[in-house]
Amino acid sequence: MVEPAKTLPPEILPWLDLLNNQHDEMLARTIELAEINSGSLNRDGVNQVLEKLLKLTSGLSKDHERIPVSPWEVVNDSGEIIQHPLGDALRIRKRPEAPLQVFLCGHMDTVFPKDSPFQKVRWLDDDTINGPGVTDLKGGILVMLKALEVLEQSPWTEQIGWEILFNPDEEIGSPGSAPLIQEAAQRVHLGMIFEPCFADGNLAGQRKGSGNFTVVSHGKAAHAGREHHLGRNAIRALCDFVSAMDDLNGQRPGITFNPGYIHGGGPTNIVPDRCIHKFNIRLEQPDDEQWCLQKLSEIIESINQRDGIQLELHGGFTRKPKLLSPANEQLLALAKNIGHELGIPLDIKPTGGCCDGNNLASAGIPNIDTLGVQGGAIHSDQEYLNVKSLVPRARLSAALLLSLAHASAQGDCFEWLKRKG
Numbered sequence: 395m396v397e398p399a400k401t402l403p404p405e406i407l408p409w410l411d412l413l414n415n416q417h418d419e420m421l422a423r424t425i426e427l428a429e430i431n432s433g434s435l436n437r438d439g440v441n442q443v444l445e446k447l448l449k450l451t452s453g454l455s456k457d458h459e460r461i462p463v464s465p466w467e468v469v470n471d472s473g474e475i476i477q478h479p480l481g482d483a484l485r486i487r488k489r490p491e492a493p494l495q496v497f498l499c500g501h502m503d504t505v506f507p508k509d510s511p512f513q514k515v516r517w518l519d520d521d522t523i524n525g526p527g528v529t530d531l532k533g534g535i536l537v538m539l540k541a542l543e544v545l546e547q548s549p550w551t552e553q554i555g556w557e558i559l560f561n562p563d564e565e566i567g568s569p570g571s572a573p574l575i576q577e578a579a580q581r582v583h584l585g586m587i588f589e590p591c592f593a594d595g596n597l598a599g600q601r602k603g604s605g606n607f608t609v610v611s612h613g614k615a616a617h618a619g620r621e622h623h624l625g626r627n628a629i630r631a632l633c634d635f636v637s638a639m640d641d642l643n644g645q646r647p648g649i650t651f652n653p654g655y656i657h658g659g660g661p662t663n664i665v666p667d668r669c670i671h672k673f674n675i676r677l678e679q680p681d682d683e684q685w686c687l688q689k690l691s692e693i694i695e696s697i698n699q700r701d702g703i704q705l706e707l708h709g710g711f712t713r714k715p716k717l718l719s720p721a722n723e724q725l726l727a728l729a730k731n732i733g734h735e736l737g738i739p740l741d742i743k744p745t746g747g748c749c750d751g752n753n754l755a756s757a758g759i760p761n762i763d764t765l766g767v768q769g770g771a772i773h774s775d776q777e778y779l780n781v782k783s784l785v786p787r788a789r790l791s792a793a794l795l796l797s798l799a800h801a802s803a804q805g806d807c808f809e810w811l812k813r814k815g
């Protein structure tokens with residue numbers, strides 16, 4: 395890690411103190427947002443969250459744009475491609491002409507579908523609530539908004555322009571909102587994403603890339619007793635594919651293949667003519683993608699030599715690996731340094747998980763993607779939020795924004811942040 399660019403200027407401390415009485419408000423709004431079901435495929439629910447956010451941000455900027463995103467294409471259990479409509483995205487901008495442009499992003503969706511039994515927030519103890527999306531990522535939305543409120547009250551606002559993207563589909567890999575992140579990357583110098591920090595308070599650095607795929611196996615149906623020899627068993631062909639794919643684990647460092655779902659067949663007196671399999675790949679280097687695709691196509695080609703068997707591959711890589719550029723290292727070092735000065739000790743740790751920070755980094759924008767709240771057990775009905783992290787994390791993000799704005803006012807041009815060419 396390179397040395398931090400700046401320490402915290404004392405002039406900004408009184409502005410951070412504006413946050414000290416915001417706990418109750420942040421908590422109440424977090425609970426309100428978490429209790430709206432916003433499973434990624436619950437379009438109405440996600441749009442209800444968007445409506446609430448329009449109200450919550452009305453004091454920050456009037457420049458907001460509600461943007462429909464493309465539907466999500468998936469292969470269903472019959473092997474057909476179907477489209478799920480998604481909620482809208484919300485983009486809010488301020489001072490696009492300012493010298494330093496910051497992108498702030500938080501997703502509105504959760505992994506809990508409309509019919510999930512996990513819908514309400516409850517207290518586990520004096521410091522902890524349990525609820526859907528309280529940590530991933532509704533608490534983070536409040537952290538973002540409160541940090542911006544402080545910036546907007548400070549004397550250094552003219553130095554920083556910003557745009558928020560609230561996206562509706564992060565939990566399914568941002569298929570609809572990825573182009574909006576890409577677009578923003580053309581306008582901004584750095585990104586702040588409000589995914590939860592790790593349960594111990596640390597921030598994520600490098601992240602793996604990820605791809606989601608479906609293989610549909612087509613065979614030929616036949617009577618299992620009378621004409622078994624005429625059938626072509628789609629399940630057997632798919633099992634061979636899964637075994638061969640799983641054997642790729644360990645062949646190249648940092649790459650994992652995870653068979654995740656299988657569905658097919660029917661009555662046992664019929665040779666099954668269709669079977670589908672969904673799997674996930676994680677990888678560390680951009681050129682790992684090509685290696686994986688090559689290996690998968692070799693396996694499929696060899697199985698497709700068999701009479702009457704056809705395997706089709708759908709899907710692709712949705713998240714590029716997040717590698718840390720020197721600018722990104724410096725940004726993380728700045729956050730770490732600020733954290734220590736504010737009494738929020740934190741370290742930077744690599745992770746196999748991915749998020750919109752991957753997309754932004756692959757578009758060349760340094761970013762910190764775990765500026766949200768502290769909690770844990772996310773993506774399960776045990777998800778909890780340490781409510782005492784709300785204000786400190788807002789202080790951390792506000793301090794980051796204010797220290798950049800303050801340095802800009804002192805004449806710092808942030809050459810390390812700005813893209814070449």
Ligand SMILES: [Zn+2]
Pocket residue numbers: 501530531564589590
């Ligand atoms: Zn999340």
